[in-house]
Amino acid sequence: MRGTRVDRRTFGRLIGAAGAGTLTGGALAAAPVRAAAPTWKTSGTTVTALKSFDDTMKSFMQARNISAGQLAVTHQGRLVLARGYSYSDDPAQTVAPTSLFRIASLSKSVTAAALARLAQDGAVALGTPVASLLDLTPPAGRTADPRLSRVTLWHLLQHTGGWDRTLAFDPNFADRTISQALGVPMELYPADVIRYMSGQPLQHDPGTTVAYSNFGYQLAGRVIEAVSGLPYATYVQQKLFAPLGISRMAQGWSIAPHSGEVHYRSQYTGPTVLNGTGATVAAPYGTFSMRLQDANGGWIASAVDLVRWASAFDAAGPVLNSTSLGRVWATPAGIGVNPSGWYYGLGWRVRPVTTGGTGRNTWHTGSLPGTYSLVVRTYQGRSWAVLFNQRDDASALSYDDIDSLLWAASAKVTAWPTGNLYPTYF
Structure with missing residues (x-):
């Protein structure tokens, strides 16, 4: 992914993902897959007018054998759909509208804000x-x-700091290399990665090239701590989430789940990076360190939490004023909109809309072993968040297709509900 010469689909597959081999420092082995017939279950209020969304989720998940999914939809600031979906051979599994999922790179909008x-x-x-x-x-x-001395906070947040993992590597998934180079044990801390990368070359001059960088956001998290005097998660929860009534979002753990968190699935296994034993583990549980993901991909949330979070960017409010929102939507200086018609703002991908309306569509995807996530904000005043407990590691069916499918589901709605489900969940 060099400069701005990458199409939307390619960037969507790269954003927040490191590639299976990179994640463990080598090839991943396929994990056994259970063959028992799964059953379909839903939770949350059925909304007949929004049946197209339920139908889309069912066909998408069943075609890919996804065991847990979740969707929330808003219209004109009101929560109109909040659903959990289960397609599992475990009769006890139920995904609620408030079940928690790792959201991976959707975390970047939080850090940027x-x-x-x-x-x-x-x-x-x-x-x-x-x-x-x-x-x-x-x-x-x-x-x-x-x-390195010329890299600014703008550069970190707009992926123009000069690091390019397609030309080098992603240090947030290079645990063994860093451990051996520094002579420190795994599990690594962010400070280990930063010290190692402080001696590595940049691939581009700062401010000249858009190249997606998880490491840039890891640095941003440490800046938040240095400036605020608070741990990263504490600052976010106090200053960003609390004013919106969001209390469920938390930093995810590598192994033990939070109460209400789903189980993550992958066909792969690999050596753990949580210690130096090299023990083989399921890919979502130790082939990468959630400790290193905190500011670039470490949050867990429900879909209703995510659309509530997305509402903070609709207009000036208790979290961000109009000046700050202008900064969030600013184009990268000297780079601007790419040939595909979009750019990376502060934690969001942004597509200006000038035909058939004015405004912008904004979105972000997230991907880790056992996680695929997407949040969309539309210029028509609608938004949706979708979460899955696995990703298309080697599937012939792309998970990126959920983007266009949910746009199509939205277009099928002829009358949007007038009610508001937010009081049910906040």
Whole structure:
């Protein structure tokens, strides 16, 4: 993914994903798959006018044998659909509208908003160089790239910091390499990754090329801690989630689930990065470290939480004022809109809409072993969030198709409900 010369579908498959082999430092072995016949179950209020969404989720999940899914839909600021879906051979499994899923790179909108809020409060300027806020001293025997001193907070949040995993590697999934280079044990801490990367070269001059960077968002999380004086998650929960009434969202764990969290599935296994034993584990449970994902992909949430979160970007409110929203939707300086008609703002992909209306469509996808997620905000005043407990690791059927399918489901609605389900869940 070099510069802005990547189409929407390709970027969608790359965004938030590292590739199965990269995640474990080598090839992943296929895990056994149970063959018992699954049954279909739903939860939440059935809304006849929105049957097209239920039908889409059922056909999509059954075609891919997805055992747990969730969908929430809003219209003009009202929650009109909140559903859990189960397609499982376990008769005890029920996915509720408030069940929790790892959301992977949907977390980036949270981290970007946190820095925008700190700038709004006068605690930091987004043009501040990262090196003036964090210790970026390289390991002994390594030299910092002189361009590192020019990387700003804007660059981190718009993926223009100069790191390019397609030309090098993604350090958030290079646990063994970093452990061996620094002589530190696994499980790694973010500080280990930052120290290692402080001695690695950039692939581009800062501010010249859009190249998706999980590491940039990991740095952003540490900046939030340095500026606010609070742990990353604490700042987010106090300043961003609490004003919106969001209390379920939390940082996910590598192994033990939170109460109400779904089980993640993958056909793959691989060696753990949670210690140095090299033990083989299921891909979602230890082939990557949730500790390293915190600011770039570490949150868990329900779909209703995510559309509530997305509502913070509809208009100035208790989280972000109009100046901050302008920063969120700003195009990367000197780069602008790419040839496919969209750009990366602060934690969101943005497509300006000028034909048949004005405004913007904004969205983000997320992907980890055992996780696929998508949030969409439309210029017509609708939004939806969809979550699954597995991803298309080697499936012939793309999970990216859920994007166009949900747009099609929305287009089939002839009369939108007038009620509001938000009071049921908040």
